[in-house]
Structure formats: C-alpha cells, structure tokens
Amino acid sequence: MSRIAVIGTGYVGLTTGACFAHLGHEVICADIDVDKVDRLNRGEIPILEPGLDRVVEEGRASGRLTFVLGAAKAAAQCEFVYLCVPTPQGADGSADLSYIEAAAREIGPVLPADAVVINKSTVPVGSTKVVERALGRPDVSVVSNPEFLREGAAVDDFLHPDRVVIGADNQSAAVRVASLYVGVPAPLMVTDPASAETIKYACNAFLATKLSFVNAVAAICEAVGADVNDVILGMGYDKRIGHEFLRPGPGWGGSCFPKDTLALIAIAEEHGYDFHLLRGVVAVNNEQFARVADKVLKAAGGAQGKRIAAWGLTFKARTDDLRESPALEIIGRLVDAGAEVRAYDPAISRPMPGIEVCPDPYAACEGADVLVVLTEWDEFKWLDMDKVREVMASPRVVDARNHLDRSALLRRGFTYQGIGRS
Numbered sequence: 001m002s003r004i005a006v007i008g009t010g011y012v013g014l015t016t017g018a019c020f021a022h023l024g025h026e027v028i029c030a031d032i033d034v035d036k037v038d039r040l041n042r043g044e045i046p047i048l049e050p051g052l053d054r055v056v057e058e059g060r061a062s063g064r065l066t067f068v069l070g071a072a073k074a075a076a077q078c079e080f081v082y083l084c085v086p087t088p089q090g091a092d093g094s095a096d097l098s099y100i101e102a103a104a105r106e107i108g109p110v111l112p113a114d115a116v117v118i119n120k121s122t123v124p125v126g127s128t129k130v131v132e133r134a135l136g137r138p139d140v141s142v143v144s145n146p147e148f149l150r151e152g153a154a155v156d157d158f159l160h161p162d163r164v165v166i167g168a169d170n171q172s173a174a175v176r177v178a179s180l181y182v183g184v185p186a187p188l189m190v191t192d193p194a195s196a197e198t199i200k201y202a203c204n205a206f207l208a209t210k211l212s213f214v215n216a217v218a219a220i221c222e223a224v225g226a227d228v229n230d231v232i233l234g235m236g237y238d239k240r241i242g243h244e245f246l247r248p249g250p251g252w253g254g255s256c257f258p259k260d261t262l263a264l265i266a267i268a269e270e271h272g273y274d275f276h277l278l279r280g281v282v283a284v285n286n287e288q289f290a291r292v293a294d295k296v297l298k299a300a301g302g303a304q305g306k307r308i309a310a311w312g313l314t315f316k317a318r319t320d321d322l323r324e325s326p327a328l329e330i331i332g333r334l335v336d337a338g339a340e341v342r343a344y345d346p347a348i349s350r351p352m353p354g355i356e357v358c359p360d361p362y363a364a365c366e367g368a369d370v371l372v373v374l375t376e377w378d379e380f381k382w383l384d385m386d387k388v389r390e391v392m393a394s395p396r397v398v399d400a401r402n403h404l405d406r407s408a409l410l411r412r413g414f415t416y417q418g419i420g421r422s
C-alpha cells in the first residue's frame with residue numbers, strides 16, 4: 001500500500017483521499033482553509049455528500065486518513081501527490097491554473113525523490129508541462145488522472161467508476177499510479193497526457209450538449225403540443241442514444257459544466273478550431289434560464305408585487321453545492337424583474353442575498369402567486385400538496401424539473417406547467 005498526499009479537500013479531494021484510505025492506502029489530505037482542516041480533524045464533514053461521512057470516519061478510525069494544514073506538510077512524506085485544487089474560469093473563459101501552479105511551487109522543494117505528482121483537477125491540455133515547470137524537479141513525474149465523479153454520488157462514483165484514465169509520458173509512472181486503483185473494478189486506460197486531459201473536457205462538453213439538446217427539443221415540444229417525457233422515453237430506448245442525461249430542466253450549471261465548456265471553447269480557439277457547436281450549446285443554456293424565468297413570470301401574471309415560492313437552490317439534488325446553480329440564476333432573474341422570492345432547499349438554511357430562505361417548503365409557499373420547482377430533491381414528491389394549495393395565494397406550479405406528479409396536481413386544482421409539456 002502507498003503513501004498518498006491529496007492537496008485540496010473539496011468535493012474531489014476529500015472524496016479521493018477518503019476513498020484511497022478505504023482502499024488501504026495511507027493518505028494525508030491538505031488544505032489551506034484553516035477552518036476546514038480543523039473541522040475535518042474534529043470528524044466533521046464540511047460538505048454534503050452521501051456516504052462520505054462513513055468513509056472519512058473509517059479512514060480516521062483506522063489511522064490511514066489524516067488532515068494537515070498546507071500542501072508542503074503532506075507532500076514531504078508521500079511518494080504520490082494528488083492535486084485536487086480549483087481550476088476556475090479565467091477572465092477570457094480559459095481555465096485559471098494559478099491554484100495548480102501555486103500548489104506545485106509549494107510542494108516542489110519538499111517532494112521525496114522519484115515522487116509522482118498527479119493532476120486530478122480538470123486542467124487544459126499542456127498542464128502536465130505547467131506543473132513540471134512549477135515543481136522544478138526533473139526527478140519527479142507528472143501524470144494526468146482526471147476525475148469523473150458526480151456530486152451527490154461521489155463516493156460510489158470514485159469506488160465504482162465507469163473507467164480510470166491515466167495520461168502519462170512516463171510509462172513506469174503510469175503503472176505506479178494504476179497500482180493505486182487495485183480493488184477498483186473498472187477498465188483502466190493509459191494514454192498520453194494530452195488525450196487524458198481532452199477526454200475529461202470532451203465528456204463534460206458532450207454531457208452539456210445532451211442537456212442543451214433535450215432542452216431545445218422540449219422547446220419544440222411546447223410549440224407543437226408534444227409531451228417531452230414521451231419523446232425522451234422514445235429516444236432513450238435507442239441504444240445509440242440511451243436514457244441517461246436526457247431530461248429537460250432549468251438549464252445546466254454546477255461547478256464544472258459552465259467553466260469546462262468555456263475552457264474547451266478556449267482550448268479549441270487557441271489551437272485554431274472554432275468550436276461553434278459548443279458555443280451554441282452554451283447559448284441554448286443561457287436561453288433556457290430566460291425561458292424558465294419568463295414562464296414563471298407569465299404564470300405569476302408579472303413580477304411587481306408578486307410573490308414566488310421556489311423549491312430548490314442547489315445546482316442539483318443530494319448536494320449542498322450552489323456554485324453556478326441554475327436555480328440561483330433563475331431566481332436572480334425573477335428578483336431583478338421585481339418579484340419577491342421565498343425559497344426552500346433541504347440542504348441550505350443560511351441567508352442568501354435577495355432571497356428569503358424559509359425553514360420548510362410550506363413556509364416558502366405562503367401567499368405565493370406561483371410555485372417553481374428548480375431542483376429535483378426527492379422529498380418534493382412526497383409533500384402535502386393540499387397544504388401547499390391552502391397556503392398559496394394562487395395554486396399555480398411551474399415544474400422546471402418535470403419532477404412532480406402532474407395529474408395529482410391537476411386533480412387538486414393546481415395549474416401546472418412543466419418543461420416541454422403543459
């Protein structure tokens with residue numbers, strides 16, 4: 001078993017560290033956030049991620065998982081160092097590598113001889129070279145090992161991935177990294193670094209394309225009077241298409257798709273290719289936010305003096321991540337138009353600017369002219385809709401996730417509008 005340092009204890013880093021400890025490795029996780037490290041050392045999990053508490057607790061109890069402040073402290077003792085720091089969108093849309101470079105500069109002087117540094121952050125083609133330069137350590141190999149986990153299912157995705165991709169120029173470093181995944185039942189492929197880095201961006205861009213495509217199909221369904229739920233079911237039975245990621249919604253968001261699509265457009269541009277297909281995918285997504293906000297305002301009969309109840313704030317269910325959440329994007333448009341928004345989300349209780357965050361879903365609906373469902377939390381399906389109708393000013397629902405039972409709502413006297421179906 002190996003000694004692994006994981007730099008960055010966010011959604012990817014904490015999952016990576018805890019899961020490698022679960023697989024039997026000795027893992028030291030490092031962060032620069034003092035509060036986060038303190039909380040982790042007290043056994044608290046700073047994020048909502050199903051099952052993560054159990055693997056972290058197991059790792060701490062076995063002594064195989066520890067947390068320290070600062071990358072250098074962790075890296076000095078480990079033969080493998082995973083970089084799991086942010087790669088946010090830069091001013092021109094390309095990925096900002098400053099966190100990666102800062103972490104690499106910090107660990108360069110302290111790494112043991114022949115260590116392997118691994119990029120798990122999503123980074124553009126050529127980033128292994130950037131890390132090599134920042135490390136300043138010719139004896140250390142740099143490998144790309146992109147992460148494909150989904151928030152809300154991160155632990156399961158890490159331990160049972162569809163594949164593990166390792167991009168390396170140095171074959172022995174690739175084999176050493178591959179050995180860390182013994183016990184993970186998944187196809188493992190070794191490529192050159194550029195291909196590994198491109199696989200990650202191409203996957204996210206393709207998934208975003210699928211979502212924008214189905215949202216465009218939903219718009220057509222509304223225009224021609226078709227029901228998108230039937231259309232996607234019929235499409236999904238085609239094995240070449242599949243059912244996954246074929247659900248219309250309020251638009252895609254989250255911490256990855258928005259920045260990764262723009263980064264791939266920027267990578268393409270830098271290398272002389274105009275990725276206008278992907279620019280269209282992004283444009284369709286921005287239109288979707290506007291379409292959903294318009295739908296809500298139409299249902300409310302305008303914005304001024306109207307109260308809107310919103311169920312869901314996070315970018316998807318089973319996470320507390322609000323980064324680039326479509327729900328926030330749409331609520332922002334409603335508030336800008338002059339409406340009052342009261343919201344409920346099972347994972348969010350802290351105050352948010354411009355929104356009254358309510359302690360329960362019924363309180364959010366009090367006096368509301370319309371209820372909009374923006375995140376697909378399971379519990380929204382099982383609420384007492386008679387009670388909801390009683391507290392609302394008008395029983396109107398815009399279901400931006402096609403999540404609630406339309407017939408049951410119509411029976412109870414609600415008006416209902418979904419996406420791609422009336």
Ligand SMILES: NC(=O)c1ccc[n+]([C@@H]2O[C@H](COP(=O)([O-])OP(=O)(O)OC[C@H]3O[C@@H](n4cnc5c(N)ncnc54)[C@H](O)[C@@H]3O)[C@@H](O)[C@H]2O)c1
Binds near residue numbers: 087099256
């Ligand atoms: N979140 C996802 O679903 C997901 C999935 C696949 C890939 N990724 C990629 O993984 C990377 C990390 O994403 P995330 O969502 O985990 O980010 P995050 O913001 O949740 O976590 C990043 C952590 O790194 C820490 N950090 C920053 N600089 C540091 C340094 N020098 N030393 C130690 N710690 C440092 C931050 O304090 C933070 O805790 C990004 O490149 C992202 O695109 C994310």
